[in-house]
Amino acid sequence: MDIKWDESLRTGVAKIDEQHMGIIERINALINLPENEKETEVDKVLRFLGGYVIEHFQTEENIMIKYKYPDYDSHKAEHMSFLKNYSQLKRLFEKEGATELIIQATQNQAVDWIINHIKKIDKKMAAFLKDKIA
């Protein structure tokens, strides 16, 4: 199942939207790997995704600090809980390899994050920022 970027995910903050698109692209790359490439490619995709997501969260957190966003603490807590789940997944992958379980769990986590985080938490932040960012 592909995750698609659509207008309902747009926050209106260009840099954040760009990063969300990049993340969704990599998640799709992971989901769509052919069976015989999973073993070698999942590691690369997970590593890239991990780095990219951390960078993305920092981008959002820096913007929130800069513009004194009142819900900064709870938004940051959501990012941290995502990263905790992600590193558990990564450890499991390092131990067991590219099992179907890991692919599935990564996908589920990604879908959950997109639906719940971008649509609610990021969009709420973006609504606050909209007229503050030129």
Ligand SMILES: [Fe+2]
């Ligand atoms: Fe966020």
Ligand SMILES: [Fe+2]
């Ligand atoms: Fe985000």
